[in-house]
Amino acid sequence: MPLLEDLPPEEYRRRYDALLSAARARSEKRPTLPPPPLADSMIVQRETIPGGWYWSTFVARGMALRLVNTAATPGMSVLLWNADESVERLNVADTMKLQWTARIAGGHVLLSDMGRVLASVTADTCGWHDLLLGGSTAASTAARHGRSDLRNSRDNFLRAAGKHGLGVRDVPPCITFFAGVETDAAGRFHWRAGTTRPGDIVDLRAEMNLLAVVSNSPHPLAPGDAVARPVEVIVWQAPLAAADDPCRTCSPEAARAFANTERYLTDPARRPSA
Amino acid sequence: MSIRLDETVPARTAWSHVLRKGEVLRIIDSEGQQAVDALFYAMPDGAERYSMQDTLLAMGGAYLGLGSVLMSNQGRPMLTIVADTCGNHDTAAGCCSCESNTVRFGQETRFMHACRENFISELSRHGLGKRDIVSNVNFFMNVPIASDGELVVTDGISRAGNYVDLRAEMDVLCVLSNCPQLNNPCNGFRPTPISVRITTAPDTALAGP
Numbered sequence: 001m002p003l004l005e006d007l008p009p010e011e012y013r014r015r016y017d018a019l020l021s022a023a024r025a026r027s028e029k030r031p032t033l034p035p036p037p038l039a040d041s042m043i044v045q046r047e048t049i050p051g052g053w054y055w056s057t058f059v060a061r062g063m064a065l066r067l068v069n070t071a072a073t074p075g076m077s078v079l080l081w082n083a084d085e086s087v088e089r090l091n092v093a094d095t096m097k098l099q100w101t102a103r104i105a106g107g108h109v110l111l112s113d114m115g116r117v118l119a120s121v122t123a124d125t126c127g128w129h130d131l132l133l134g135g136s137t138a139a140s141t142a143a144r145h146g147r148s149d150l151r152n153s154r155d156n157f158l159r160a161a162g163k164h165g166l167g168v169r170d171v172p173p174c175i176t177f178f179a180g181v182e183t184d185a186a187g188r189f190h191w192r193a194g195t196t197r198p199g200d201i202v203d204l205r206a207e208m209n210l211l212a213v214v215s216n217s218p219h220p221l222a223p224g225d226a227v228a229r230p231v232e233v234i235v236w237q238a239p240l241a242a243a244d245d246p247c248r249t250c251s252p253e254a255a256r257a258f259a260n261t262e263r264y265l266t267d268p269a270r271r272p273s274a
Numbered sequence: 275m276s277i278r279l280d281e282t283v284p285a286r287t288a289w290s291h292v293l294r295k296g297e298v299l300r301i302i303d304s305e306g307q308q309a310v311d312a313l314f315y316a317m318p319d320g321a322e323r324y325s326m327q328d329t330l331l332a333m334g335g336a337y338l339g340l341g342s343v344l345m346s347n348q349g350r351p352m353l354t355i356v357a358d359t360c361g362n363h364d365t366a367a368g369c370c371s372c373e374s375n376t377v378r379f380g381q382e383t384r385f386m387h388a389c390r391e392n393f394i395s396e397l398s399r400h401g402l403g404k405r406d407i408v409s410n411v412n413f414f415m416n417v418p419i420a421s422d423g424e425l426v427v428t429d430g431i432s433r434a435g436n437y438v439d440l441r442a443e444m445d446v447l448c449v450l451s452n453c454p455q456l457n458n459p460c461n462g463f464r465p466t467p468i469s470v471r472i473t474t475a476p477d478t479a480l481a482g483p
Contacts, residue, residue, distance in 0.1 A: 094371075
Protein backbone atom coordinates (compact mmCIF):
# COMPACT_ATOMS: atom_id res chain seq x y z
CA MET A 1 0.00 0.00 0.00
CA PRO A 2 1.28 3.52 -0.66
CA LEU A 3 3.05 5.24 2.22
CA LEU A 4 1.84 8.64 3.33
CA GLU A 5 5.19 10.26 4.05
CA ASP A 6 5.33 12.89 1.32
CA LEU A 7 2.04 14.72 1.08
CA PRO A 8 2.02 18.51 1.21
CA PRO A 9 1.09 19.97 4.63
CA GLU A 10 -2.25 21.21 3.32
CA GLU A 11 -3.28 17.67 2.45
CA TYR A 12 -2.46 16.34 5.93
CA ARG A 13 -4.42 19.25 7.40
CA ARG A 14 -7.39 18.58 5.13
CA ARG A 15 -7.49 14.92 6.17
CA TYR A 16 -7.22 15.80 9.86
CA ASP A 17 -9.95 18.45 9.65
CA ALA A 18 -12.26 15.94 7.97
CA LEU A 19 -11.73 13.44 10.79
CA LEU A 20 -12.35 16.17 13.38
CA SER A 21 -15.53 17.39 11.67
CA ALA A 22 -16.85 13.85 11.50
CA ALA A 23 -16.10 13.30 15.17
CA ARG A 24 -17.91 16.52 16.14
CA ALA A 25 -20.93 15.56 14.06
CA ARG A 26 -21.13 12.25 15.91
CA SER A 27 -20.60 13.60 19.39
CA GLU A 28 -24.20 14.67 19.87
CA LYS A 29 -25.52 11.18 19.42
CA ARG A 30 -24.46 9.04 22.38
CA PRO A 31 -26.25 5.68 22.32
CA THR A 32 -28.48 4.59 25.19
CA LEU A 33 -27.14 1.29 26.37
CA PRO A 34 -29.14 -0.33 29.16
CA PRO A 35 -27.51 -3.36 30.81
CA PRO A 36 -29.18 -6.66 29.96
CA PRO A 37 -30.59 -8.69 32.86
CA LEU A 38 -28.37 -11.64 33.72
CA ALA A 39 -29.70 -15.18 34.12
CA ASP A 40 -27.79 -17.24 36.67
CA SER A 41 -26.65 -19.57 33.90
CA MET A 42 -24.77 -16.68 32.27
CA ILE A 43 -22.73 -15.83 35.34
CA VAL A 44 -19.17 -17.17 35.44
CA GLN A 45 -17.74 -15.32 38.43
CA ARG A 46 -18.96 -12.81 40.95
CA GLU A 47 -17.38 -11.06 43.87
CA THR A 48 -18.28 -8.36 46.34
CA ILE A 49 -15.35 -6.01 46.92
CA PRO A 50 -15.31 -4.31 50.33
CA GLY A 51 -14.45 -0.63 50.52
CA GLY A 52 -10.73 -0.07 50.01
CA TRP A 53 -10.05 -3.51 48.51
CA TYR A 54 -9.44 -4.94 45.07
CA TRP A 55 -10.15 -8.06 43.05
CA SER A 56 -8.50 -9.47 39.97
CA THR A 57 -10.04 -11.78 37.41
CA PHE A 58 -9.53 -13.05 33.91
CA VAL A 59 -12.23 -12.01 31.46
CA ALA A 60 -12.02 -14.13 28.34
CA ARG A 61 -13.12 -13.00 24.92
CA GLY A 62 -16.78 -14.01 24.87
CA MET A 63 -17.30 -12.65 28.37
CA ALA A 64 -18.00 -9.29 29.90
CA LEU A 65 -17.05 -7.64 33.19
CA ARG A 66 -20.01 -5.99 34.91
CA LEU A 67 -19.24 -3.30 37.47
CA VAL A 68 -22.17 -2.79 39.84
CA ASN A 69 -21.98 0.34 41.96
CA THR A 70 -24.38 -1.04 44.53
CA ALA A 71 -24.34 1.87 46.96
CA ALA A 72 -23.13 4.69 44.71
CA THR A 73 -19.57 4.70 45.98
CA PRO A 74 -17.61 7.53 44.31
CA GLY A 75 -15.35 5.59 41.98
CA MET A 76 -14.23 2.10 40.99
CA SER A 77 -10.79 2.08 39.37
CA VAL A 78 -9.90 -0.46 36.70
CA LEU A 79 -6.80 -1.67 34.91
CA LEU A 80 -6.77 -4.10 31.99
CA TRP A 81 -4.00 -6.14 30.36
CA ASN A 82 -3.99 -8.48 27.37
CA ALA A 83 -3.97 -11.78 29.29
CA ASP A 84 -1.92 -13.48 26.57
CA GLU A 85 0.74 -10.74 26.33
CA SER A 86 0.75 -8.54 29.40
CA VAL A 87 3.12 -6.05 27.80
CA GLU A 88 -0.04 -4.87 26.00
CA ARG A 89 -2.08 -2.87 28.49
CA LEU A 90 -4.71 -0.15 28.88
CA ASN A 91 -3.61 3.16 27.38
CA VAL A 92 -5.78 6.02 28.64
CA ALA A 93 -4.13 8.58 26.34
CA ASP A 94 -4.96 6.66 23.17
CA THR A 95 -8.44 5.85 24.52
CA MET A 96 -9.19 9.56 24.85
CA LYS A 97 -7.24 10.91 21.86
CA LEU A 98 -8.50 8.39 19.32
CA GLN A 99 -12.12 8.91 20.38
CA TRP A 100 -11.68 12.70 20.57
CA THR A 101 -12.95 12.96 24.15
CA ALA A 102 -12.01 12.64 27.79
CA ARG A 103 -15.67 11.70 28.51
CA ILE A 104 -15.44 7.99 27.83
CA ALA A 105 -18.84 6.32 28.35
CA GLY A 106 -21.23 3.73 26.97
CA GLY A 107 -20.63 3.13 23.25
CA HIS A 108 -16.90 3.87 23.50
CA VAL A 109 -14.03 1.39 23.55
CA LEU A 110 -11.09 0.98 25.91
CA LEU A 111 -7.91 0.83 23.84
CA SER A 112 -4.61 -0.83 24.48
CA ASP A 113 -1.27 0.70 23.54
CA MET A 114 -1.21 -1.48 20.42
CA GLY A 115 -4.17 0.07 18.59
CA ARG A 116 -6.51 -2.72 19.67
CA VAL A 117 -9.73 -2.89 21.66
CA LEU A 118 -9.31 -4.41 25.09
CA ALA A 119 -12.97 -3.92 25.99
CA SER A 120 -16.11 -2.22 24.72
CA VAL A 121 -18.31 -0.22 27.08
CA THR A 122 -21.50 -2.01 26.06
CA ALA A 123 -23.69 -0.78 28.91
CA ASP A 124 -23.50 2.34 31.05
CA THR A 125 -26.21 3.77 33.29
CA CYS A 126 -23.96 6.52 34.64
CA GLY A 127 -22.03 8.24 31.81
CA TRP A 128 -19.36 9.87 34.01
CA HIS A 129 -15.96 8.18 34.19
CA ASP A 130 -12.47 9.65 34.59
CA LEU A 131 -9.27 8.86 32.69
CA LEU A 132 -7.41 12.10 33.47
CA LEU A 133 -6.91 11.88 37.21
CA GLY A 134 -7.32 8.12 37.58
CA GLY A 135 -7.43 6.48 40.97
CA SER A 136 -6.42 7.17 44.52
CA THR A 137 -2.82 6.95 45.66
CA ALA A 138 -1.08 7.03 49.03
CA ALA A 139 -0.29 10.69 48.43
CA SER A 140 -3.84 11.58 47.38
CA THR A 141 -5.48 9.89 50.35
CA ALA A 142 -2.99 11.51 52.73
CA ALA A 143 -3.63 14.93 51.21
CA ARG A 144 -7.41 14.57 51.18
CA HIS A 145 -8.10 12.84 54.48
CA GLY A 146 -5.01 13.60 56.51
CA ARG A 147 -4.33 9.92 57.05
CA SER A 148 -1.50 7.81 55.72
CA ASP A 149 -3.07 4.47 56.66
CA LEU A 150 -5.84 4.37 54.08
CA ARG A 151 -5.92 1.76 51.36
CA ASN A 152 -5.66 3.23 47.88
CA SER A 153 -5.93 2.13 44.26
CA ARG A 154 -2.28 2.61 43.31
CA ASP A 155 -1.12 0.20 46.04
CA ASN A 156 -4.04 -2.13 45.23
CA PHE A 157 -2.97 -2.30 41.59
CA LEU A 158 0.64 -3.00 42.56
CA ARG A 159 -0.42 -5.84 44.84
CA ALA A 160 -2.77 -7.33 42.29
CA ALA A 161 -0.15 -7.02 39.57
CA GLY A 162 2.41 -8.70 41.80
CA LYS A 163 0.16 -11.70 42.26
CA HIS A 164 0.15 -12.19 38.48
CA GLY A 165 3.91 -11.88 38.11
CA LEU A 166 3.71 -8.25 37.05
CA GLY A 167 5.41 -5.31 38.72
CA VAL A 168 5.54 -1.58 39.13
CA ARG A 169 6.54 -1.20 35.46
CA ASP A 170 3.26 -2.81 34.49
CA VAL A 171 0.94 -0.40 36.30
CA PRO A 172 0.01 2.36 33.87
CA PRO A 173 -2.53 5.18 34.34
CA CYS A 174 -5.97 3.76 35.18
CA ILE A 175 -9.62 4.55 34.52
CA THR A 176 -12.04 5.29 37.36
CA PHE A 177 -15.70 4.55 36.64
CA PHE A 178 -18.61 6.31 38.38
CA ALA A 179 -16.54 9.45 38.93
CA GLY A 180 -17.66 12.81 37.56
CA VAL A 181 -14.76 15.17 36.78
CA GLU A 182 -15.38 18.31 34.74
CA THR A 183 -12.86 20.66 33.19
CA ASP A 184 -13.72 24.35 33.22
CA ALA A 185 -12.75 26.99 30.64
CA ALA A 186 -9.35 27.46 32.31
CA GLY A 187 -8.70 23.73 32.40
CA ARG A 188 -9.28 23.43 36.16
CA PHE A 189 -10.78 20.14 37.38
CA HIS A 190 -14.02 20.07 39.36
CA TRP A 191 -15.73 17.15 41.05
CA ARG A 192 -19.31 16.82 39.87
CA ALA A 193 -21.47 15.45 42.66
CA GLY A 194 -24.37 13.13 42.14
CA THR A 195 -23.20 11.54 38.90
CA THR A 196 -23.66 8.00 40.21
CA ARG A 197 -26.70 6.43 41.84
CA PRO A 198 -27.14 3.16 43.75
CA GLY A 199 -27.21 0.24 41.37
CA ASP A 200 -25.37 1.98 38.50
CA ILE A 201 -23.87 -0.50 36.04
CA VAL A 202 -21.07 -0.47 33.50
CA ASP A 203 -20.46 -3.51 31.27
CA LEU A 204 -17.03 -4.02 29.72
CA ARG A 205 -17.18 -6.67 27.02
CA ALA A 206 -13.78 -8.32 26.50
CA GLU A 207 -12.68 -8.13 22.86
CA MET A 208 -9.61 -10.24 23.64
CA ASN A 209 -8.64 -12.32 26.67
CA LEU A 210 -8.12 -9.90 29.53
CA LEU A 211 -6.64 -9.73 32.98
CA ALA A 212 -8.68 -7.17 34.90
CA VAL A 213 -8.15 -5.59 38.30
CA VAL A 214 -10.91 -3.59 39.99
CA SER A 215 -10.02 -1.37 42.94
CA ASN A 216 -12.79 -0.08 45.19
CA SER A 217 -11.32 3.17 46.47
CA PRO A 218 -12.89 6.63 46.14
CA HIS A 219 -11.76 8.88 43.32
CA PRO A 220 -9.10 11.29 44.58
CA LEU A 221 -11.41 14.31 44.12
CA ALA A 222 -14.43 12.74 45.81
CA PRO A 223 -15.47 14.48 49.02
CA GLY A 224 -17.17 12.74 51.91
CA ASP A 225 -16.48 9.36 53.42
CA ALA A 226 -12.89 8.22 53.45
CA VAL A 227 -13.81 4.57 52.92
CA ALA A 228 -15.72 3.31 49.93
CA ARG A 229 -18.93 1.29 50.11
CA PRO A 230 -18.95 -2.29 48.82
CA VAL A 231 -19.36 -2.91 45.11
CA GLU A 232 -20.10 -6.02 43.09
CA VAL A 233 -18.25 -7.33 40.07
CA ILE A 234 -19.69 -10.02 37.79
CA VAL A 235 -18.05 -11.90 34.92
CA TRP A 236 -20.74 -13.14 32.55
CA GLN A 237 -21.01 -14.83 29.18
CA ALA A 238 -21.72 -12.15 26.61
CA PRO A 239 -22.33 -12.45 22.88
CA LEU A 240 -19.42 -11.42 20.65
CA ALA A 241 -19.73 -8.12 18.81
CA ALA A 242 -21.88 -8.45 15.71
CA ALA A 243 -21.14 -6.53 12.53
CA ASP A 244 -23.60 -3.79 13.56
CA ASP A 245 -22.52 -3.67 17.20
CA PRO A 246 -22.85 -0.10 18.56
CA CYS A 247 -19.29 0.02 19.92
CA ARG A 248 -17.80 -1.39 16.72
CA THR A 249 -19.71 1.05 14.56
CA CYS A 250 -19.70 4.14 16.77
CA SER A 251 -16.80 5.68 14.85
CA PRO A 252 -14.38 4.86 12.03
CA GLU A 253 -11.65 4.90 14.65
CA ALA A 254 -13.38 2.19 16.70
CA ALA A 255 -14.02 0.16 13.56
CA ARG A 256 -10.31 0.24 12.71
CA ALA A 257 -9.38 -0.74 16.25
CA PHE A 258 -11.75 -3.71 15.99
CA ALA A 259 -10.13 -4.66 12.68
CA ASN A 260 -6.68 -4.50 14.30
CA THR A 261 -7.95 -6.68 17.13
CA GLU A 262 -9.44 -9.29 14.83
CA ARG A 263 -6.27 -9.40 12.75
CA TYR A 264 -4.33 -10.11 15.95
CA LEU A 265 -6.77 -12.75 17.18
CA THR A 266 -6.84 -14.63 13.89
CA ASP A 267 -3.08 -14.58 13.41
CA PRO A 268 -2.40 -18.22 12.54
CA ALA A 269 0.98 -18.04 14.26
CA ARG A 270 -0.69 -17.52 17.64
CA ARG A 271 -2.64 -20.01 19.66
CA PRO A 272 -6.30 -19.13 19.06
CA SER A 273 -7.94 -17.35 21.98
CA ALA A 274 -11.32 -19.05 21.72
CA MET B 275 26.06 29.47 35.64
CA SER B 276 27.66 26.68 33.68
CA ILE B 277 26.34 25.09 30.51
CA ARG B 278 27.46 21.49 30.45
CA LEU B 279 25.57 20.41 27.37
CA ASP B 280 24.19 22.34 24.39
CA GLU B 281 23.10 20.50 21.31
CA THR B 282 20.59 20.23 18.50
CA VAL B 283 18.13 17.36 18.34
CA PRO B 284 17.36 16.75 14.67
CA ALA B 285 13.77 16.45 13.52
CA ARG B 286 12.07 13.08 14.19
CA THR B 287 14.82 11.79 16.47
CA ALA B 288 15.19 10.77 20.12
CA TRP B 289 17.48 12.18 22.83
CA SER B 290 18.19 11.27 26.41
CA HIS B 291 20.40 12.41 29.24
CA VAL B 292 20.61 12.11 33.00
CA LEU B 293 19.88 15.36 34.80
CA ARG B 294 21.38 15.71 38.26
CA LYS B 295 19.31 17.20 41.06
CA GLY B 296 19.39 20.99 40.82
CA GLU B 297 20.38 21.09 37.17
CA VAL B 298 18.12 22.69 34.60
CA LEU B 299 17.18 21.23 31.22
CA ARG B 300 16.12 23.82 28.66
CA ILE B 301 14.10 22.53 25.73
CA ILE B 302 13.97 25.07 22.90
CA ASP B 303 11.37 24.92 20.15
CA SER B 304 13.80 26.39 17.66
CA GLU B 305 11.42 26.93 14.74
CA GLY B 306 8.07 26.97 16.54
CA GLN B 307 5.09 24.59 16.52
CA GLN B 308 7.16 21.51 17.30
CA ALA B 309 5.84 18.97 19.82
CA VAL B 310 8.48 17.41 22.06
CA ASP B 311 7.33 14.24 23.79
CA ALA B 312 9.04 13.65 27.13
CA LEU B 313 9.33 10.89 29.70
CA PHE B 314 11.24 10.98 32.97
CA TYR B 315 12.63 8.18 35.14
CA ALA B 316 14.13 8.38 38.61
CA MET B 317 17.64 7.09 38.85
CA PRO B 318 18.97 4.54 39.34
CA ASP B 319 16.53 1.98 37.92
CA GLY B 320 13.61 3.90 36.49
CA ALA B 321 10.87 2.00 38.33
CA GLU B 322 9.80 5.37 39.72
CA ARG B 323 8.76 7.41 36.71
CA TYR B 324 6.73 10.37 35.53
CA SER B 325 3.01 9.99 36.27
CA MET B 326 0.50 12.01 34.29
CA GLN B 327 -2.30 11.24 36.75
CA ASP B 328 -0.28 12.13 39.87
CA THR B 329 0.81 15.34 38.11
CA LEU B 330 -2.67 16.42 36.96
CA LEU B 331 -4.09 15.70 40.41
CA ALA B 332 -1.39 17.76 42.10
CA MET B 333 -1.86 20.63 39.62
CA GLY B 334 -5.65 20.64 39.76
CA GLY B 335 -5.71 21.62 36.09
CA ALA B 336 -5.10 20.12 32.70
CA TYR B 337 -2.24 22.15 31.23
CA LEU B 338 1.40 22.41 32.27
CA GLY B 339 3.12 25.76 32.52
CA LEU B 340 5.34 27.92 34.68
CA GLY B 341 5.43 26.52 38.21
CA SER B 342 4.02 23.12 37.31
CA VAL B 343 5.61 20.21 39.14
CA LEU B 344 6.06 16.95 37.25
CA MET B 345 5.23 14.21 39.76
CA SER B 346 6.28 10.59 39.89
CA ASN B 347 4.19 7.45 40.32
CA GLN B 348 5.23 7.58 43.97
CA GLY B 349 3.79 11.06 44.36
CA ARG B 350 7.20 12.74 44.57
CA PRO B 351 8.29 15.85 42.64
CA MET B 352 10.64 14.97 39.79
CA LEU B 353 11.01 18.30 37.97
CA THR B 354 9.65 21.83 38.22
CA ILE B 355 8.99 24.11 35.26
CA VAL B 356 10.98 27.17 36.36
CA ALA B 357 10.76 29.11 33.11
CA ASP B 358 8.29 28.87 30.25
CA THR B 359 7.83 31.25 27.34
CA CYS B 360 4.99 29.24 25.80
CA GLY B 361 2.68 27.62 28.36
CA ASN B 362 -0.31 25.30 27.91
CA HIS B 363 1.64 22.09 27.45
CA ASP B 364 -0.24 18.81 27.24
CA THR B 365 0.08 15.63 29.26
CA ALA B 366 -3.22 13.91 28.45
CA ALA B 367 -2.87 13.02 24.78
CA GLY B 368 0.12 10.69 24.99
CA CYS B 369 2.66 9.92 22.31
CA CYS B 370 2.00 8.89 18.75
CA SER B 371 2.61 5.31 17.68
CA CYS B 372 2.39 3.34 14.47
CA GLU B 373 -0.38 1.30 16.08
CA SER B 374 -2.52 4.22 17.25
CA ASN B 375 -1.94 5.94 13.92
CA THR B 376 -3.63 3.05 12.11
CA VAL B 377 -6.71 3.50 14.30
CA ARG B 378 -6.80 7.28 14.02
CA PHE B 379 -5.69 7.86 10.45
CA GLY B 380 -5.98 4.57 8.58
CA GLN B 381 -3.98 1.43 7.91
CA GLU B 382 -1.82 3.25 5.37
CA THR B 383 -0.13 5.15 8.21
CA ARG B 384 1.22 2.00 9.88
CA PHE B 385 4.74 2.50 8.56
CA MET B 386 5.19 6.18 9.33
CA HIS B 387 7.76 7.00 12.01
CA ALA B 388 6.31 7.75 15.46
CA CYS B 389 7.38 8.74 18.98
CA ARG B 390 6.77 5.26 20.40
CA GLU B 391 9.45 3.96 18.04
CA ASN B 392 11.85 6.63 19.31
CA PHE B 393 11.02 5.91 22.93
CA ILE B 394 11.55 2.16 22.67
CA SER B 395 14.91 2.61 20.97
CA GLU B 396 16.12 5.31 23.32
CA LEU B 397 14.91 3.56 26.45
CA SER B 398 16.71 0.37 25.43
CA ARG B 399 20.01 2.25 25.81
CA HIS B 400 19.19 2.55 29.52
CA GLY B 401 17.93 -0.96 30.16
CA LEU B 402 14.29 0.09 29.92
CA GLY B 403 11.63 -0.87 27.38
CA LYS B 404 8.05 -0.65 26.23
CA ARG B 405 6.68 -1.59 29.66
CA ASP B 406 8.22 1.64 30.91
CA ILE B 407 6.34 3.84 28.46
CA VAL B 408 3.47 5.58 30.19
CA SER B 409 1.50 8.74 29.46
CA ASN B 410 4.13 11.37 28.68
CA VAL B 411 4.45 15.15 28.63
CA ASN B 412 3.99 16.86 25.26
CA PHE B 413 5.86 20.15 25.41
CA PHE B 414 4.67 22.79 22.95
CA MET B 415 1.63 20.69 22.07
CA ASN B 416 -1.76 22.36 22.30
CA VAL B 417 -4.61 20.01 23.29
CA PRO B 418 -7.59 21.88 24.69
CA ILE B 419 -9.98 19.83 26.80
CA ALA B 420 -13.47 21.34 26.65
CA SER B 421 -16.06 21.28 29.41
CA ASP B 422 -17.99 18.60 27.54
CA GLY B 423 -14.82 16.51 27.47
CA GLU B 424 -13.87 17.10 23.85
CA LEU B 425 -10.10 16.61 23.52
CA VAL B 426 -8.50 17.73 20.27
CA VAL B 427 -4.91 18.22 19.12
CA THR B 428 -4.93 21.71 17.62
CA ASP B 429 -2.41 24.09 16.09
CA GLY B 430 0.52 24.71 18.41
CA ILE B 431 0.88 28.15 20.00
CA SER B 432 4.65 28.12 20.31
CA ARG B 433 6.85 30.60 18.42
CA ALA B 434 10.40 30.11 17.18
CA GLY B 435 12.73 30.23 20.15
CA ASN B 436 10.11 29.48 22.82
CA TYR B 437 11.52 27.29 25.60
CA VAL B 438 10.83 25.55 28.89
CA ASP B 439 13.30 25.22 31.73
CA LEU B 440 12.92 22.07 33.84
CA ARG B 441 14.74 21.99 37.17
CA ALA B 442 15.46 18.49 38.41
CA GLU B 443 14.22 17.82 41.96
CA MET B 444 15.97 14.44 41.95
CA ASP B 445 18.47 12.69 39.69
CA VAL B 446 16.34 11.93 36.66
CA LEU B 447 16.76 10.32 33.25
CA CYS B 448 15.12 12.56 30.64
CA VAL B 449 14.01 10.92 27.40
CA LEU B 450 12.74 13.10 24.56
CA SER B 451 11.20 12.30 21.21
CA ASN B 452 11.22 15.14 18.71
CA CYS B 453 7.82 14.21 17.36
CA PRO B 454 7.67 13.09 13.70
CA GLN B 455 3.85 13.09 13.42
CA LEU B 456 2.51 14.40 10.11
CA ASN B 457 -1.12 13.38 10.46
CA ASN B 458 -2.22 15.92 13.09
CA PRO B 459 -1.28 19.60 13.60
CA CYS B 460 1.10 19.10 16.55
CA ASN B 461 4.20 19.83 14.45
CA GLY B 462 2.57 22.19 11.98
CA PHE B 463 2.68 19.25 9.55
CA ARG B 464 6.45 19.82 9.30
CA PRO B 465 8.76 18.23 11.91
CA THR B 466 11.67 20.53 12.76
CA PRO B 467 14.83 20.40 14.89
CA ILE B 468 14.91 21.54 18.52
CA SER B 469 17.73 22.41 20.90
CA VAL B 470 18.50 21.20 24.39
CA ARG B 471 20.77 22.73 26.98
CA ILE B 472 21.72 21.57 30.46
CA THR B 473 22.94 24.14 32.99
CA THR B 474 24.03 23.76 36.56
CA ALA B 475 22.29 26.93 37.75
CA PRO B 476 19.19 28.91 36.70
CA ASP B 477 19.84 30.31 33.21
CA THR B 478 18.80 33.88 34.00
CA ALA B 479 21.53 35.47 31.90
CA LEU B 480 20.09 34.06 28.68
CA ALA B 481 16.43 34.98 29.06
CA GLY B 482 14.74 34.46 25.73
CA PRO B 483 12.19 36.56 23.78
